[in-house]
Amino acid sequence: MRRIVVYGVTGSGKSTLAARVGERLGIPYHSIDDLTWRPGWVPKSDQEQRDLIRALLAGDEWVIDAGYAIWMDLVLERADLIVGLDMPRWVSYTRLVRRTVGNIVHKRAICNGNYETWRLALLSRDSMLYFHIGSFRRKQARMRLWQASPEFPETVLLHSPAEAERWLDGLKVG
Structure with missing residues (x-):
């Protein structure tokens, strides 16, 4: 278990959990949003x-925090x-x-120095926020398919923040 993708809908906690998994297991964590967006x-x-x-993905060890459809086939391989x-x-x-309100109010840079704005969050x-609504069921169905089918890598589904914490606590280091 040295090549791990943390997948879920926007706002589910992918980046936070992926970073913690990488730290716990001593595996490099890569923030996909930082790799796919320019300023x-x-x-x-x-x-x-x-x-x-x-x-x-050619590396032997990695943890990533997303799976965009345009390259998810590479991750699944x-x-x-x-x-x-x-x-x-x-x-x-x-x-x-x-997270969005906090980023706007505190002017926190995300994704290679980009900033969220009220206009981007509410009107674009x-x-x-809109993407979450439109992608929730599709991403949920995709995760459940992966878990149900032996054609895909082992898939663990976590259904609550508490369950995610218990799973992380149970990871074996080394």
Whole structure:
């Protein structure tokens, strides 16, 4: 278990859990948002993302915190474990709202120095708040399919923050 992807809907706690998994196991953690966004909220091209992710996944050890559809096939080929954050919608949406407001109010830089704004959060078609609503069921179904099918890497679904904590506490170091 040295190649791990933490997957879930926006706001589910992927980045936080992935960083903690990497720290606990001594495996490099890679923030996917930092790898796929340029300053000014300019996304890297699909091919550039695929090339970057392919190179990252070639390593023997990694923890990543997402799985964008344009390159998820690469992750599924290499991952030893998928940790799916299959939390109730209210948990992830509440976390997302809290994080978004905090980032705006405290002017915290995210994703290569980008900043969230009220306009981006509330009025933009690219709003993470809207994206969450539109992607929740699709991502939930995808995680459940992975867990149910032997064709995919081992998949652990965590259904609450407390369950995620217990799972993390139970990870064997080394």
